Amino acid sequence: MKRTNYSSGAIWEGKVGYSRAVRVGNIIEVSGTVASDNDKVVAEGDAYEQTKFALAKIESALINAGATLHDVVRTRMFVTDISRWEEYGRAHGEFFKSIKPATSMVEVSKLIDPRYLVEIEATAIIEQKAQS
Numbered sequence: 001m002k003r004t005n006y007s008s009g010a011i012w013e014g015k016v017g018y019s020r021a022v023r024v025g026n027i028i029e030v031s032g033t034v035a036s037d038n039d040k041v042v043a044e045g046d047a048y049e050q051t052k053f054a055l056a057k058i059e060s061a062l063i064n065a066g067a068t069l070h071d072v073v074r075t076r077m078f079v080t081d082i083s084r085w086e087e088y089g090r091a092h093g094e095f096f097k098s099i100k101p102a103t104s105m106v107e108v109s110k111l112i113d114p115r116y117l118v119e120i121e122a123t124a125i126i127e128q129k130a131q132s
Contacts, residue, residue, distance in 0.1 A: 001025040006065050008057075010038075021061040028065045030122040032078070033057050034111065041115040047084045051077075051091035054120045059095070062124055069095060071124035075103045078119045082107035088118055 005019035013019060021030045035042040035050035043049030059069050075096070079088055085105060092103065101122075111119050 004065070006061060008061065021065045023065045026126050026128045028062060028067050028071070028124040028126065030058050030061050030124070032119040032121050033061075034113075034116045034119050036116075041113065044115050045117075047079070047081070047087035047117045048091050050117050051088045051120070052094070054118060055091060055095045058120060058122050062122070065124075067124040067126045070099055071126045072096070072099060072101045072122050073125050074101050074123040076121040077103065077105040078108045078111065079105060080108060080110060080117050084117070 001024050004023045006021040006023070007013055008020040010020070018031055020033075021028055033054045035053040037053075042053045062068060062071065075092065077088055077092065079085070082105070088105060096103075111117075
């Protein structure tokens with residue numbers, strides 16, 4: 001099957017050796033995504049806004065790879081404070097209310113930068129014929 005790597009242009013992709021998204025056949029995996037805009041942390045301290053920002057970045061990566069949020073079958077949310085689950089969940093629900101992918105929300109001790117409150121991954125499956 002054909003493999004296509006999609007880059008966001010972040011300097012970390014080359015340093016760490018990853019892609020924003022990878023498509024193999026009709027499956028697209030989107031890497032862990034945080035609320036960063038270049039080197040700037042977005043919405044510091046705001047779990048809801050960070051979640052929305054990360055999900056919008058995921059949506060953009062999916063579109064770049066030939067998919068939409070409607071193709072998402074699984075999300076994984078890694079959060080630094082599970083007691084704020086309603087804030088993360090509210091943002092996730094705004095993006096996926098009618099789609100309802102399988103999901104996980106797991107508390108982790110920390111993310112790569114202590115100002116990040118959430119990191120999200122996504123898996124999408126699209127029709128095979130859609131790949132060019």
